[in-house]
Amino acid sequence: MATGRTHRPATRSRGIPEATVARLPLYLRALTALSERSVPTVSSEELATAAGVNSAKLRKDFSYLGSYGTRGVGYDVEYLVYQISRELGLTQDWPVVIVGIGNLGAALANYGGFASRGFRVAALIDADPAMAGKPVAGIPVQHTDELEKIITDNGVSIGVIATPAGAAQQVCDRLVAAGITSILNFAPTVLSVPDGVDVRKVDLSIELQILAFHEQRKAGEEVAAPEEGAGAVSPPPVSPHRAPPGAPGADSGRQGPDGDVPAVMPA
Amino acid sequence: MATGRTHRPATRSRGIPEATVARLPLYLRALTALSERSVPTVSSEELATAAGVNSAKLRKDFSYLGSYGTRGVGYDVEYLVYQISRELGLTQDWPVVIVGIGNLGAALANYGGFASRGFRVAALIDADPAMAGKPVAGIPVQHTDELEKIITDNGVSIGVIATPAGAAQQVCDRLVAAGITSILNFAPTVLSVPDGVDVRKVDLSIELQILAFHEQRKAGEEVAAPEEGAGAVSPPPVSPHRAPPGAPGADSGRQGPDGDVPAVMPA
DNA sequence: ATGTCTTTGTGAACGCGTGCACAAAGATGG
DNA sequence: CCATCTTTGTGCACGCGTTCACAAAGACAT
Incomplete structure (x- = not known):
């Protein structure tokens, strides 16, 4: 989940x-x-x-x-x-806007499960001027400047955020100010919203980490965990260097603080 | 979530x-x-x-x-x-395979949040022969025939299913048979797996529906529903007793009797 | 040392969610 | 109309998860 x-x-x-x-x-x-x-x-x-x-x-x-x-x-x-x-509430039409048309946003725009459930993609919005006018899934991408107008004109109340983590809160604030009251957030950030606004989040990274936890446990079951210190090991001020995965670390260099770029899309 | x-x-x-x-x-x-x-x-x-x-x-x-x-x-x-x-368990390297390289699979392959958390995309697998060899996110797509070999050769224990709903169970069975013990499922289907195998699912459609539920409730709050409680009066919008379908009439039309079409991934 | 102040760690209460088990309701057959 | 059989709807008990509230532990100042 x-x-x-x-x-x-x-x-x-x-x-x-x-x-x-x-x-x-x-x-x-x-x-x-x-x-x-x-x-x-x-x-x-x-x-x-x-x-x-x-x-x-x-x-x-x-x-x-x-x-x-x-x-x-x-x-x-x-x-x-x-x-x-x-x-x-699926017997009525729910126009939604998708903000952030990257890999994920595009996948969402192409998602067939929307229309069949009463959801209609009213608009695709992206901050990149180069994207403006470019059609994705048959819908022309519009620039962020139009955000407020799009929402009010179409009476949109549900917004999907698929932007990089760094832009999520800002986009969220604008969506809320424009009248959005439900947000589906794909960016790996905790969004703060006023009362009355619902936020649900989808984070693939989290799901994988949960799987890894159980996977590790399964693997460790045979080797019998070393039980580590029985007594409470007082936290030594010496920060044990974080063991970087043997993989090509140096990931945080990609971009902002969290370097996370969401990309998810249920089939 | x-x-x-x-x-x-x-x-x-x-x-x-x-x-x-x-x-x-x-x-x-x-x-x-x-x-x-x-x-x-x-x-x-x-x-x-x-x-x-x-x-x-x-x-x-x-x-x-x-x-x-x-x-x-x-x-x-x-x-x-x-x-x-x-x-x-993030201090170790977790090779994962992504099966089903459609819009979703491609988005996942490009997801930056993998590597930064110790997950490494070991392979991309698709059933379409035309996709074979084609690089996605820098990784060449391999045909489904190679599935078992890929998994055993790379010691993969985590698999991601991003195929259409119809193919999900079959792919799942093969993954499990090949040794996969953790599955992240994006297909809108209930997968049945043997004990010992963990399955977590992500379904955007579900999240949106939950948002719609609350959104509808918010909207209806102003109209103030007439309590309707006590006598367990079954709300008969169509017919009090087991009235057959009849639904579409009141429905927003648009969608046929089927309406759903199990979110067939565009692929 | 001693006292004060901050923040953790946790015992305990509470509420939600789950699953069992069964009585009630209705279908079906004679 | 009665008996039997199937399946729902739910009362109840139990366990997990959440939250409160506070004692214990340590930092810091005197």
């Missing part, structure tokens, strides 16, 4: 737990697949398997939405697709 | 909670930034703010790693960077 929510402590919207909301898209995907195969109904067991979750959890999730099932039979696929879509 | 973990119920690796592991990369990023600015020490309060978390949570997280701070002073930045890197 390359995700991470931000803020929004416990405002359980109208009783639907955040964890449940996060799974609804999963159910929707599985249901859509069934719908395409013209399957009329599914049991919680079948659907749960298709969505990769526990059936009890699925039933409990659906119970928050209402009683849409039929005991002894299961759930009507089409009806459920509609209900979940409505709950998620 | 466009993230979502999979499996691994409660195997808290050596006592470090999964939630804590997921935050370590966040701390590491903030610490690295401080390190580059030559800041010698930070308090839990400062670091927490930089990482976007609560200070109490941060201290508790660090407590699982050991006592690396100094009361009254804070944490030694360099030392902590090293400890966390080591804990995450």
Whole structure:
């Protein structure tokens, strides 16, 4: 999961737990697949398997939405697709803007999963004047100067940030000032936003690091970890030189502070 | 976070909670930034703010790693960077292979955040013969036929799947059979893997849908929904009882019955 | 040394999320 | 109409994660 929510402590919207909301898209995907195969109904067991979750959890999730099932039979696929879509707000059109048309931004612009879910790429924005007018995924890139106008003219409320880390906060501030209230952030930075603005982040690097952690653990299981100092080893002021990976280090020379340039895109 | 973990119920690796592991990369990023600015020490309060978390949570997280701070002073930045890197397994080289070099795969191959964290792209693999030999991000693409050989020859244990949804499971099976034990999946499909294999998934579409949910709720707050609670009155926008599809009518039209099309990667 | 001040590390309480297990609801067959 | 069988919906218990709040530990000044 390359995700991470931000803020929004416990405002359980109208009783639907955040964890449940996060799974609804999963159910929707599985249901859509069934719908395409013209399957009329599914049991919680079948659907749960298709969505990769526990059936009890699925039933409990659906119970928050209402009683849409039929005991002894299961759930009507089409009806459920509609209900979940409505709950998620996918029955309406959501114009989005993508800021930062680099490798990642371009990949996002070409992403086919947008339109099929009610999301419409209203505009592509980049700070590089050379990019202006150049079409990406059939949409001409516009310069950052137009940002505010684009957002207000199109009534955009969701913005995607795919810029380098250094520019993210600045872009974010402008988006928010222009009226954006939901942001999907691909830049490896913590964005600070005023209350009322939602931010979700996707960071591939983080996901890989989590995998590495487990991978290391698996590998170390056979060798039996050396347990290191049992007693609390007081932190010696002597900063142990950070062991640089045997790889071609010297990465931080690429650019700004963090040198991170996000590049992600779910298929 | 466009993230979502999979499996691994409660195997808290050596006592470090999964939630804590997921935050370590966040701390590491903030610490690295401080390190580059030559800041010698930070308090839990400062670091927490930089990482976007609560200070109490941060201290508790660090407590699982050991006592690396100094009361009254804070944490030694360099030392902590090293400890966390080591804990995450980033002090060693992790060769990874990327399968599926479409828009997404190419973006990933160009991602600068890999090398800087100890990850090295060992190979790019695609099923399209026309792609073979073509360099992407300086690395020549190899055909799927070579998959097994590439993995065993390079001792790769982490694989990234960026193929269309339809090919994901098949690719996954081959990766696992070849010895891969950690997979980062960008395809919108639930992968089934044997025990011992970790899968993490990133799905942009899901993140956007979650944002849409909250966005819709924000918009609806002004209209103030009429409580509707008590009697569990199933909201029948279409039909009270198990009404068949019927949905499209009220729907924003546009998309056909299918609507979804499992995010078929443009490739 | 001694006292004061800062910040960590953690015990404990609390709340959310998960999964079990079962009663209720409805379908189905006789 | 009744019996049986399937599957939902949910009460309940449990465990993880979060947060509070404070004692302990050390820095620093006197």
